[in-house]
Amino acid sequence: MAAPLTLVLVLAVTIRAVLFRSSLAELISERVEVVSPLNAWKRVVEGLALLDLGVSPYSGDVFHETPLIIYLFHFVVDYAEIVFMIADGITAVCLYLAVQNYNKNVFRKQKYALEADRYPHDCLELMRSPREMHYIPLKVAMFYLLNPFTILSCVAKSTCGLNNAVIALFILSTLKGSALLSAIFLALATYQSIYPLTLFAPALLFLLQRLYIPVNLCRSSFWFFTLQYAFMFVGSLVVIVCLSFFLLGSWDFIPSVYGFILSVPDLTPNIGLFWYFFAEMFEHFRFFFICVFQINIFFYTIPLSIKLKEHPVFLIFMQIAIISIFKSYPTVGDIALYMAFLPAWSHLYRFLRNIFLVSCVLLACSALFPVLWHLWIYAGSANSNFYYAITLLFNVGQILLVSDYFYAYLRREHHLSQGLYLRRKDGSEATLVLK
Amino acid sequence: DWKSNLLTSTQFFNSGHTNNWAVLVCTSRFWFNYRHVANVLSVYRSVKRLGIPDSHIVLMLADDMACNHRNPKPATVFSHKNMELNVYGDDVEVDYRGYEVTVENFLRVLTGRLPPSTPRSKRLLSDDRSNILIYLTGHGGNGFLKFQDSEEISNVELADAFEQMWQKRRYNELLFIIDTCQGASMYERFYSPNIMALASSQVGEDSLSHQPDLAIGVHLMDRYTFYLLEFLEDIHPASQANMNDLFKVCPKSQCVSTPGHRTDLFLRDPRSVLITDFFGSVRKVEITREAVNLTSAAEQPSEPLSYVDQLPVAEIIHQKPKQKDWHPPDGFILGLWTLILLVFFKTYGIKHLKHIF
Numbered sequence: 001m002a003a004p005l006t007l008v009l010v011l012a013v014t015i016r017a018v019l020f021r022s023s024l025a026e027l028i029s030e031r032v033e034v035v036s037p038l039n040a041w042k043r044v045v046e047g048l049a050l051l052d053l054g055v056s057p058y059s060g061d062v063f064h065e066t067p068l069i070i071y072l073f074h075f076v077v078d079y080a081e082i083v084f085m086i087a088d089g090i091t092a093v094c095l096y097l098a099v100q101n102y103n104k105n106v107f108r109k110q111k112y113a114l115e116a117d118r119y120p121h122d123c124l125e126l127m128r129s130p131r132e133m134h135y136i137p138l139k140v141a142m143f144y145l146l147n148p149f150t151i152l153s154c155v156a157k158s159t160c161g162l163n164n165a166v167i168a169l170f171i172l173s174t175l176k177g178s179a180l181l182s183a184i185f186l187a188l189a190t191y192q193s194i195y196p197l198t199l200f201a202p203a204l205l206f207l208l209q210r211l212y213i214p215v216n217l218c219r220s221s222f223w224f225f226t227l228q229y230a231f232m233f234v235g236s237l238v239v240i241v242c243l244s245f246f247l248l249g250s251w252d253f254i255p256s257v258y259g260f261i262l263s264v265p266d267l268t269p270n271i272g273l274f275w276y277f278f279a280e281m282f283e284h285f286r287f288f289f290i291c292v293f294q295i296n297i298f299f300y301t302i303p304l305s306i307k308l309k310e311h312p313v314f315l316i317f318m319q320i321a322i323i324s325i326f327k328s329y330p331t332v333g334d335i336a337l338y339m340a341f342l343p344a345w346s347h348l349y350r351f352l353r354n355i356f357l358v359s360c361v362l363l364a365c366s367a368l369f370p371v372l373w374h375l376w377i378y379a380g381s382a383n384s385n386f387y388y389a390i391t392l393l394f395n396v397g398q399i400l401l402v403s404d405y406f407y408a409y410l411r412r413e414h415h416l417s418q419g420l421y422l423r424r425k426d427g428s429e430a431t432l433v434l435k
Numbered sequence: 436d437w438k439s440n441l442l443t444s445t446q447f448f449n450s451g452h453t454n455n456w457a458v459l460v461c462t463s464r465f466w467f468n469y470r471h472v473a474n475v476l477s478v479y480r481s482v483k484r485l486g487i488p489d490s491h492i493v494l495m496l497a498d499d500m501a502c503n504h505r506n507p508k509p510a511t512v513f514s515h516k517n518m519e520l521n522v523y524g525d526d527v528e529v530d531y532r533g534y535e536v537t538v539e540n541f542l543r544v545l546t547g548r549l550p551p552s553t554p555r556s557k558r559l560l561s562d563d564r565s566n567i568l569i570y571l572t573g574h575g576g577n578g579f580l581k582f583q584d585s586e587e588i589s590n591v592e593l594a595d596a597f598e599q600m601w602q603k604r605r606y607n608e609l610l611f612i613i614d615t616c617q618g619a620s621m622y623e624r625f626y627s628p629n630i631m632a633l634a635s636s637q638v639g640e641d642s643l644s645h646q647p648d649l650a651i652g653v654h655l656m657d658r659y660t661f662y663l664l665e666f667l668e669d670i671h672p673a674s675q676a677n678m679n680d681l682f683k684v685c686p687k688s689q690c691v692s693t694p695g696h697r698t699d700l701f702l703r704d705p706r707s708v709l710i711t712d713f714f715g716s717v718r719k720v721e722i723t724r725e726a727v728n729l730t731s732a733a734e735q736p737s738e739p740l741s742y743v744d745q746l747p748v749a750e751i752i753h754q755k756p757k758q759k760d761w762h763p764p765d766g767f768i769l770g771l772w773t774l775i776l777l778v779f780f781k782t783y784g785i786k787h788l789k790h791i792f
Binding site for chain 1: 760761762763764766767770771774778781782
């Protein structure tokens, strides 16, 4: 499988190189859907220029990336395009290896369950075969690399690509079972934007599952491992934060990065839900609604972890999707990351209900974003309501997509335990209704 | 002899100013301050006669005397009794009138910081080759000039405005004339180069008006500007009269107050400065039949221009600090790579080390 992967990588690099050299690069790097105040390349360059002038890059509301990004780009700013292409490549390769590993595990578990005869007899058509699972990792890598969202994000040189690379490395190290590496990459991802903190729960669940520690709050082995992992995570986070302090010699970056993400002062329109709402907010209620919106993201972790206790990888997918829908400054790069996982759940196809609707909504909204932006900003014949309506619709489409996959996944699990053709007690056919 | 007529390229490139501007301000309103409007209009008339066009004059009149209902001779403003000279004429273009003459607008005109919607006629569009004449008249005191009977501009503000103009290269040379009581106090705080200032009276003295007209009922002109106008009436565009003559205008015997002037900030010798350098719009045109060799190297200026505390021009204009490249501190690099190595060896086992060594 290395050869097709290499081919896909080469193709992806070609497309990005072609776009970098064309005049579209300038155009794309200014689109608000692709870059946000957090990860715009223009701001990184601005921050580095301020640093060369002897001023802290966090002075003024320009630069909101972490000091480690400064360190990285201080040396490679001339080769930025190559760095972002490499980041995309790393993400794709990590996702490839992770999904390959995951598929092996899934197939192994399925084999053991079949041998133990735990599935009802009419579920055989739901069984996954190595033949269908063979090309899934390649498809995952392809979905990530050739997704127009990823390409746009890479050509715009948005640091979202780097964030995706770190999260992909985290997923790979979790699926390989290395607790230390997974904690370190999770700490790096959290350090860059706070929201990957919610990925702590699925990673913990996966590692517990792998070590055969039952998730039981009374058991000491559970707490022992949880504390170990939490200690590693918090420790590496503290080390990274202190290291950033030593880079620039000041704690400026904490209000500039984390304060910025959490308090959302910049209301430039993007594809998220925060900007329009807070543009109209009275000062009086602003703090309350900021708390509500931010808690919203972290809130889904606990119910989802309880429900998807045995399926932590799907939980990772759900969490990443929730982060990229509800975060304060989402961009299309975040969406590309969870969309890359969709081929891994291609076996759920028969249970998905909203494919047509979701794909139409997502396609139409992606096409309408630049149109309505032009109408609003340049032609002046629309206003922010138009753009926000499309933003809302886009997010509703994404939520429909995620919840559809969730439903399909749970339904398959249900069928695996209860049988495919459901019968009521009196023998007549029953239908499954999602309440 | 053609050799003596041959122009050297240095003379050719030796430029002083290339355009002239005038900012003429009358700051008083009410009928009994007729003379201040007449002052400004007489300077306006001279300046226009000597060649500065209306597009290069910013005329600010705080009140309208010509059409004032108390004017027995409407549409006229006279400077001499017996109505010899109507300085209003039929070709006056007032840029700021009435209540638009405020300290803020005056300072904005000088510094150029006007809103984008301001029309060109209300802007001082000077550049670094402009010679600007600034004439102020009205009621003043020790260190201030009263605007419209409700606000005042101080000599410090004025000096700072001129410094802003210098820093933004909005003038080549500036001639500042003020005809108010204690006018010399207004120029004592100047600190920018290339400013020459004249005032009608010293600190502690009042500037007096010239003569009332019994038909119109008010004093028509101030003494200093009256004699200034008389002096300027003899100037024509080809005149070679210089600043030293201007300093002699209105001696104490005629003016009762002692006119003052300040030339220490001015780089050229006042004797070499022509009146028409400021009051007129004289273009230096020389007709020649011989070819001028422009490619010979121009000589360096003999000594750098200097005045008290002058910064070199490069520092004033560019103000760019030296580019020092930022490097991450060594401790950081050491710490980071130590950690990375530690993690690497923890993950992959220390036993691999012996394969390396």
